[in-house]
Amino acid sequence: xxxxxxxxxxxxxxxxxxxxxxxxxxxxxxxxxxxxxxxxxxxxxxxxxxxxxxxxxxxxxxxxxxxxxxxxxxxxxxxxxxxxxxxxxxxxxxxxxxxxxxxxxxxxxxxxxxxxxxxxxxxxxxxxxxxxxxxxxxxxxxxxxxxxxxxxxxxxxxxxxxxxxxxxxxxxxxxxxxxxxxxxxxxxxxxxxxxxxxxxxxxxxxxxxxxxxxxxxxxxxxxxxxxxxxxxxxxxxxxxxxxxxxxxxxxxxxxxxxxxxxxxxxxxxxxxxxxxxxxxxxxxxxxxxxxxxxxxxxxxxxxxxxxxxxxxxxxxxxxxxxxxxxxxxxxxxxxxxxxxxxxxxxxxxxxxxxxxxxxxxxxxxxxxxxxxxxxxxxxxxxxxxxxxxxxxxxxxxxxxxxxxxxxxxxxxxxxxxxxxxxxxxxxxxxxxxxxxxxxxxxxxxxxxxxxxxxxxxxxxxxxxxxxxxxxxxxxxxxxxxxxxxxxxxxxxxxxxxxxxxxxxxxxxxxxxxxxxxxxxxxxxxxxxxxxxxxxxxxxxxxxxxxxxxxxxxxxxxxxxxx
Numbered sequence: 001x002x003x004x005x006x007x008x009x010x011x012x013x014x015x016x017x018x019x020x021x022x023x024x025x026x027x028x029x030x031x032x033x034x035x036x037x038x039x040x041x042x043x044x045x046x047x048x049x050x051x052x053x054x055x056x057x058x059x060x061x062x063x064x065x066x067x068x069x070x071x072x073x074x075x076x077x078x079x080x081x082x083x084x085x086x087x088x089x090x091x092x093x094x095x096x097x098x099x100x101x102x103x104x105x106x107x108x109x110x111x112x113x114x115x116x117x118x119x120x121x122x123x124x125x126x127x128x129x130x131x132x133x134x135x136x137x138x139x140x141x142x143x144x145x146x147x148x149x150x151x152x153x154x155x156x157x158x159x160x161x162x163x164x165x166x167x168x169x170x171x172x173x174x175x176x177x178x179x180x181x182x183x184x185x186x187x188x189x190x191x192x193x194x195x196x197x198x199x200x201x202x203x204x205x206x207x208x209x210x211x212x213x214x215x216x217x218x219x220x221x222x223x224x225x226x227x228x229x230x231x232x233x234x235x236x237x238x239x240x241x242x243x244x245x246x247x248x249x250x251x252x253x254x255x256x257x258x259x260x261x262x263x264x265x266x267x268x269x270x271x272x273x274x275x276x277x278x279x280x281x282x283x284x285x286x287x288x289x290x291x292x293x294x295x296x297x298x299x300x301x302x303x304x305x306x307x308x309x310x311x312x313x314x315x316x317x318x319x320x321x322x323x324x325x326x327x328x329x330x331x332x333x334x335x336x337x338x339x340x341x342x343x344x345x346x347x348x349x350x351x352x353x354x355x356x357x358x359x360x361x362x363x364x365x366x367x368x369x370x371x372x373x374x375x376x377x378x379x380x381x382x383x384x385x386x387x388x389x390x391x392x393x394x395x396x397x398x399x400x401x402x403x404x405x406x407x408x409x410x411x412x413x414x415x416x417x418x419x420x421x422x423x424x425x426x427x428x429x430x431x432x433x434x435x436x437x438x439x440x441x442x443x444x445x446x447x448x449x450x451x452x453x454x455x456x457x458x459x460x461x462x463x464x465x466x467x468x469x470x471x472x473x474x475x476x477x478x479x480x481x482x483x484x485x486x487x488x489x490x491x492x493x494x495x496x497x498x499x500x501x502x503x504x505x506x507x508x509x510x511x512x513x514x515x516x517x518x519x520x521x522x523x524x525x526x527x528x529x530x531x532x533x534x535x536x537x538x539x540x541x542x543x544x545x546x547x548x549x550x551x552x553x554x555x556x557x558x559x560x561x562x
Contacts, residue, residue, distance in 0.1 A: 038149040041179050046097045046116040048104035051175075054079050054121040054201035061205055065262075069436060070289060071378065071416035073256075074204040074263030076130065077121065083180075084195040085115070090187045102198075103178070111187055112139070115180040121203040124174040125211030128202030130167050130258070130298070134159045135544055136194050138504075138531040139184030146171040154181075158538050160327050160345060162502060163558075167298040169326055170204070170256060172211050186531040193532055193543045202263055209314065209379045210254075210302070225307075226314035226380045232446035234412035236374060236382040238309035244428035245372045250354040252421065253283060253325075254305050254376040257290060258298040264289070265379040268301060269422035270348065271341070271430060272355035273469045278481060279355055281344035282468065283328065285420030286433055286456065287335050296330040296342055303348055307381035314380055323350035334464045337403050337456035338435045340420075341465050356422065358430040358469065360462035364405045367391040371407055371455075375414055375421035375434065385412030387423070393452035396438040405432050405455040409448040423455045432458045491515060501536065533561040 054077040061075045083101030093113050097104035103117025121127055129144065134155070136142060141154030152169035159166035182190050204211050209226070225235040236249060251270040256263060266289035271282050283301065290296055303323040307314065327345035334340075363369055369389040377383050387407035395401050405423070414421070414434060423432045432455035439451030462469075482491070486500040492515035493499040501515045512519045516536030530546035533539050538558055539550035545561035552559045 037143075038145055038151050041143055041145055041151065041177070044114055044116075044179065044181070045177065046104045046106045046114055048097065048099070048116060048118070050099065050102050050104070050117070052079065052081050052102040052117065052119045052198065052201075054119060054203065056121060056124070056203040060261075061203070069416075070259070070264040070266065070419065071207070072262050073208040073265055073379065074124075074126075074128075074202050076200040076202050076258055076261050076263065078200050079198055082133070082195070082197045083115070083117065085113075085191040086193075086195075088191050090191065108181070108183070110183070111185050112182040113187065113191070114182075115178075117178045118175060119178065119198065119201055120175040121201050122174055124203040125206055125208055126170050126172050126202075126204035127174065127176050128168055128170045128204070128256075128263070128300075129176075129178075129198055130165075130200035130202065131155075131159060132165045132197045132199040133540065134164045134166065134196040135540060136180070136196075137182075137184070137186070137190045137533075137544075139186075140180065140182040140190060140194055140531070142196070143179045143181070144168055144171060144176055145179075146173050146176050148172050158540075161297060162538055164538075164540055165297070166327060167202075167258065167300070169324060170202070170210070170300055174203075184531045186529055189543075190531055193541075200258075202258065204263065207378070208256075208263075208265070210256075210305075225377070225383055228314075229377055229380060229383075230413060230415060230445050232409075232413045233377050233383050233415065234385060235307065235309060236384040237306055239384040239412070241384055242372070242426070242428075244426060245374075245424055247354045247428055248356060248372070248374040248422065248424060249306070249382060250304065250352040251356045252374040252376070252382060253301040253303050254379060254417075255283075255285060255289065255420070256300045256302070257295050259290075259292070259295045265376065265417045266290070266419045267375045267417065267421035267434070268342070269374075269420075269430065269433070270353070270355045271422070271469065272357050279347060279353075281325070281347045282331070282355075283342040283344055284422055284430065284433055285340050285342065286435060287333050287338045287340045288435070289420045290330065290340050290342065291333050291335070293330045296328045299326075299328045299342065299344075301325045301328075301344065301348075303350055303353070305376065305381050323348060323353075331468055332464050334461060337432075337458075337460035338399075339433055339456045339458070339461035339464070341468060356424070356428065356430050358458055358462075359425060359427070360459050361431075362402070362457065362459040363389060363425065363431050364402050364457050364459070365389075365391055370410075370426055371405070371431070372424045372426070372428075373414070373418075373421055373434070375418035377413075377415035377418050379417045383412060383414075383418070385414060386410045387453050390452060394438070396454075399435060399438060399454055403457055403460050404435060405457050406438065406452045407455070409453055413445045413448070414453060415445050430458055432456050432461075486515075505534070535561055537561045 093107040097106040105115040143153035145151040268285035328342040393406040441450035482497040549562040
């Protein structure tokens, strides 16, 4: 019989809501802790009958993509809806609200303003927004929220990536609300400069577990994890996991990302470098999941997505404390062993966050060696599986043994969405990451007799990743000792994460906080009431800068205020 390989992957989805309005008030002190931020945003909404619609058809969502093995969970609808306020004067902002973009804007009664808008993608289980040309001056911020009380933000400046382009966090439901707030005094110039474009709206379908709100089933439909999983999938919460492997539960991430017009889900794992003084946020996954910079930028990584044992709840129960990291950079990737190393754009800071060690000793020919794995099959909560290296398993021509590790399932199994999950040795060290399967009955993930599980070998990937993992997180000579996302020499104090080119200048501490070579009163940020970009700030247009001068440093480098 002919052997065929398959790789495993997954996608995401979200929703939104609308609310009533009243006069502005001061924001709560700790809104994220008790839901008061959501209540405050609802109270501050500007009434509008306008909604940005982003409908997705079945044909768009389910278009065949031959050769794409990833687990698809959503579609990205292009809308290109721009929001700007440059045609307005401060005196034109009334309490009743003035139409602007796909929403409305009004005064906040203290010299600033509030803008509200809504986005709907009918029948989506979750929604995500791709922003471009994003710029908000100082003291301006954007929040996104849904009907369930989920709130994300503030998104400020040129966005989380500092480039004017980013993908938002994912919100549950098919309608979300957006709110831009400006609390400063430089209203005229802020109205002229503030802008963003909703380039695309991500519509998640019912394959995205984190958007589901179905009733918890009384019995599991033949599965040990969730009703949609195969019967051989094992809930990590019900499994006897060796102590050396348990740390992987605090390193595994469910990955939601955009590739082309679609959203997918894969699994990734936090991986350690050799610098024990810091935790550079590297995430290991598969090349067939993410291999391009834009895919990496769109990433949203979910950590500690687990469920209970006995009566697992396979819906997403929002509790406000679900660890997420938004955005990443493609550090290195290789198709030869199907592996990718990402650098997350922020460091996971949840309790127990763990970076797994690795071992670049070859194991592909160690017949019978035990392997261990935490993954997210079909994007559901953590599953646990084990395999034994099997050197007698038949191979597929495109994935040779050595570059890949062939094994037989001995407990549990993997499914679409598990792709990229780290496979560990008995010491809990990474020795590879999941490619998929090779066999003669690939439609049945429980048939371990006909199918072999296949992982890309870390022993082969190591040659691509060594400069990063063996160089204190520096890769290519870049040193980021304080893990603030800026490397020396750009970071003028790499021992203090509060000092970097992205920080705001504090005008009374005698320190060059923003690394522009100017301290306190010598810094334009401290000598002007202008809320636009100061000298050294990233920009796209002259109107982004207090100096009205945005220039590129170098032929192809980013633009900075002069």
